[in-house]
Amino acid sequence: MARALSGRTAVVTGGTRGIGHATAARLLAEGAQVIVTGTKPGGQGPAGCGYRAVDFTDLGSVSGFCSELAGIAPDILVNNAGINRIAPFAESILPTSRVSNRSMSRRPFFCARRSCLR
Secondary structure (H helix, E strand, C coil): CCCCCCCEEEEEECCCCCCHHHHHHHHHHCCHHHHHHHHCCCCCCCCCCCCECCCCHHHHHHHHHHHHHHHHCCCCEECCCCCCCCCHHCCCCCHHHHHHHHHHHHHHHHHHHHHCCC
């Protein structure tokens, strides 16, 4: 029996743990070829997935990954990557907030835009 996503390629940012890991595993189970991202060189997602190290806080890393996306031409792009910097609110600082905003909002947009340029 054919699986629903056979022949499709999916990219899941932040796919090494948590919701991203579960999403990647489900896409894989449905037949997609899946590539996940994480921040550590040599990291991994669910068994059977490809892996790319991408630091979404670094514009150069994001730019390189976006260029690679154009070559991969994914059918599905799940922007799940995030930053978790834990501190009491009173100790939170604006630069940390700006990094989180760039990483979780603007840079995944660039990935989505680039992956559409086929």
